[in-house]
Amino acid sequence: MQFPVRVPIQVRFSDLDTLKHVNNAVYLTYDEVARGHYLGRAGAAIDGGNFVMARAEVDYVRPILFDDTVEIAIRVEKVGNSSFRTYSETWASGELAARIKVVVVWLEEGKPARIPDRLREAIRALEIEAVEGL
Numbered sequence: 001m002q003f004p005v006r007v008p009i010q011v012r013f014s015d016l017d018t019l020k021h022v023n024n025a026v027y028l029t030y031d032e033v034a035r036g037h038y039l040g041r042a043g044a045a046i047d048g049g050n051f052v053m054a055r056a057e058v059d060y061v062r063p064i065l066f067d068d069t070v071e072i073a074i075r076v077e078k079v080g081n082s083s084f085r086t087y088s089e090t091w092a093s094g095e096l097a098a099r100i101k102v103v104v105v106w107l108e109e110g111k112p113a114r115i116p117d118r119l120r121e122a123i124r125a126l127e128i129e130a131v132e133g134l
Helices: 024-041 117-126
Strands: 005-009 050-060 070-079 083-092 095-108
Touching: 005 024, 024 050, 024 070, 024 083, 024 095, 070 117
Parallel strands: none
Antiparallel strands: 005 070, 050 095, 070 083, 083 095
């Protein structure tokens, strides 16, 4: 699988839990940072709307430690009418640490709305592989 966006992540001491590895909830924060980079590259700064996360699914593969070099690789897998699904892999010191799927919904005036065509085209142009729904 190919990923059009890869984002390095700096592990902060505050990301750690009492077992001295990155807390499970922080994996989603790392994914959110990568998703923000993806949307920025796709030109998602579109007036009149916002994205909100509707669903998240995480498969934890291995713990991330403070000294690990972390990178998130992210892509869009599927685009629907008012939502799209991202798939990302979290890598820690060259080893797969997590797989994450997130469904994000486009809102206008607080309600789900059709994802603008301009953003659909930007996702299509950014992706290396075909995206379901585009």
